[in-house]
Amino acid sequence: MQILLIRHGESKDDFLKEGYKGSTDLQLTKRGLEQVEKMSSYISKEFPPEFIWSSTLLRATQSTEILSNAVKCPVEYLIDLREMQKEESKLDFRLRAENILTAVRERSKHYKRVAIISHGGVITKIIDSFLQLPKEHDVWFHTDNTGIHLLEYKSSIRIIRFSNNTTHLN
Template sequence: MQVELLIVRHGQSEADLLGVHEGRADFPLTKLGEQQARNMAAYVSEHLPPDIILASPLLRAKSTAETLQKFIDCELLLKDDLMELNNGVLAGLSKEEALVKYPLPPKGRPIHIPIEQGESELELRFRAEKVFHKILLDYQSYNRVAIVSHGGLISQFIKAFLQQPNTSENIFATGDTGIHLLEIKENARVVRFLNKQEHL
C-alpha cells in the first residue's frame, strides 16, 4: 500500500477575531479566510491535486474544502469524525468569561477528563486514531487523499501517524490553511513537510 495524506487546516474564521473559544461553535470564514482558501486551493491544484477530499462538516472547514473542490473537481465527503475537539460548554464563549465560569485546575485539566458536555484530549486522540486507520482501510485505492479539518484534530492525527504515545505532550501547530503532506509506504511512514503556508 502507498498513499499520500494531504492535510489542510481551514482558513481564518470569525471566531479568530472575536476572541472566543471555537471548537464546535460553528463560525464561518472571514473574507480573509475565504481568500486564504482560494490561495491554498490554487497552490494544491497546481502542485498536489488530491483524488478525493474528506472534510469536517463545520462551516469553516466545509467552506475551505468546497473551495478546494472547485479547483480540483473531485469528490468531497463530509465526515463528522473530522470535527474539532468537542469543547462542550466552552463553545462560542469568550475566553475571559470562560476563565471565570470554567477555570482550569491549577495543574491543568487531566487528559482523560473532558470539559463539561464535551470530550477529553484523550478521547480526541482516540478519535484521531480511528479516523487515521479508517482512511487507510477505506481509501487505500487512492494515490492522494486530502483531509480538511481543524488544528486540534490535525495535531492528534499527526501523532497517530507518527505512532506517538497517548501521553505525548508534543503539539503540531497549523496556521490558517497550513498544509501537511504525509506518505504511507509498505515499510515506512514519511513526513514530506509540515504546515506549509507559502501560498499565503
C-alpha cells in the first residue's frame, strides 16, 4: 500500500509569529488555493489516491475538497490529523501520529494508494512512525506548502519513494 502525505496549501497561519503551533484555524490564501490546484492536477495524473484522509482544520479541508474533486474519491475527516495542540506534549503528539498511521493502514488495507492531507508537524511525526524512529530524536522532515511525500509498505519492507516533492509548483 502507498500513502501520500500532503501538506495543505499556503494559509494565513503561515504569516503568524515564530513559535506558533498550528492550532489556529485560518483559511488558505489566494496563493495557497493556486498551489492546491496545481498539486491536485499533478496528483490526479501521476498518483491518484483511491481514498483521502484529512485534518478537520480549514486549510486542510479546503485543500482536500479541491483534491477530492480532481480525483473523484471519497474522503474521511479525522480530528487527530490536526496540528500539535498547545496543551499536547511532544511525546503525546508522536503517539497520536503512530495511532493515526496504524488506523489509516488498518482502515485502508483494501486500497492500493491513499492520501493524507494534513500539516507539517503531523507529517513529520507520521514519517517518524513509519521509519520507527526513537520517540526522542533531533530529525525533522521538512514539508513545503503542498509538499508531497510518498511512503510505501511492500511485503516486509517500508520505502520512501520521495519526500517533499513540489515539482507541481514549477
